[in-house]
Amino acid sequence: MMKENQPLCVLLVDDDKTIVDIFKYGLSGHGYEVHTAYSVAEALKVANAIKIDCLLSDIQLPDQDGITLNSMIKEIYPDIISILMTGYPGIRSAIKGLRQNIHDYLIKPFSVEQAIASIERALSNDRLKKDNAVHMERIAELEKELAELKLKLVESESVSETPGEIIS
Numbered sequence: 001m002m003k004e005n006q007p008l009c010v011l012l013v014d015d016d017k018t019i020v021d022i023f024k025y026g027l028s029g030h031g032y033e034v035h036t037a038y039s040v041a042e043a044l045k046v047a048n049a050i051k052i053d054c055l056l057s058d059i060q061l062p063d064q065d066g067i068t069l070n071s072m073i074k075e076i077y078p079d080i081i082s083i084l085m086t087g088y089p090g091i092r093s094a095i096k097g098l099r100q101n102i103h104d105y106l107i108k109p110f111s112v113e114q115a116i117a118s119i120e121r122a123l124s125n126d127r128l129k130k131d132n133a134v135h136m137e138r139i140a141e142l143e144k145e146l147a148e149l150k151l152k153l154v155e156s157e158s159v160s161e162t163p164g165e166i167i168s
Contacts, residue, residue: 006033007031007032007033008031008032008033008053008054008119008123009032009033009035009050009051009052009053009054010027010032010033010034010035010052010053010054010055010056010119011035011036011037011043011046011047011052011054011055011056011057011073012024012027012034012035012036012037012056012057013036013037013038013039013040013042013043013055013056013057013058013061013066013069014038014057014058014061014085015038015039015058015060015061015062016058017038019058019108020036020038022112023056023112023115024036026112026113026115026116027056027112027115027116030112030116032054032119035050035052038061038062039061039062039063040061040063040064040065040066040068040069040072041063043055043057043069043073044069044072044073047073047076047077048076051077052073052076052077052080053077053080053081054080054081054082054083054119054122055069055070055073055080055081055082055083056083056085056115056119057069057070057082057083057084057085058084058085058086059084059085059086059088060086060087060088066084066085066086067084067100070082070084070100070102071100074100074101079126081103081119081122081123081126082100082101082102082103083102083103083104083105083106083115083118083119083122084102084104084105084106085105085106085107085108085110085115086105086106086107086108087107087108087109089105089107103118103121103122103125104118104121104122106118
């Protein structure tokens with residue numbers, strides 16, 4: 001994922017130049033670093049050349065589909081934020097996307113603000129998951145310490161109950 005002071009790097013993939021231009025302008029204006037591609041092949045070239053934090057891809061692309069692209073990109077960046085967009089919503093593609101850990105599924109037409117809100121929501125969810133993992137790890141450490149202290153307490157109580165011994 002991105003470093004604290006660096007802009008989020010978004011790979012925007014759609015075969016419609018107008019959509020690419022509008023969303024590149026809008027997302028860049030929000031402070032994101034936006035790279036574009038018009039096909040899966042181009043998207044993979046970009047993803048192999050620079051570190052990508054977020055994939056915003058159309059499902060229907062000229063050479064392959066956005067769901068396939070998502071799985072290829074996740075091999076390079078397992079923690080990438082993935083958002084799919086489509087003008088042809090269908091339950092099959094939505095389910096397929098969800099199985100691949102897609103963060104959101106946007107139905108065209110949608111606004112730049114809706115895309116930004118989707119990205120921000122995904123970032124927030126990822127931060128919460130990471131924070132939760134850290135807290136769960138700390139809880140496990142504390143539970144282990146507690147078990148050790150309970151064992152010491154039981155041992156010290158059994159020593160103090162032993163007749164004829166003087167405890168100092």
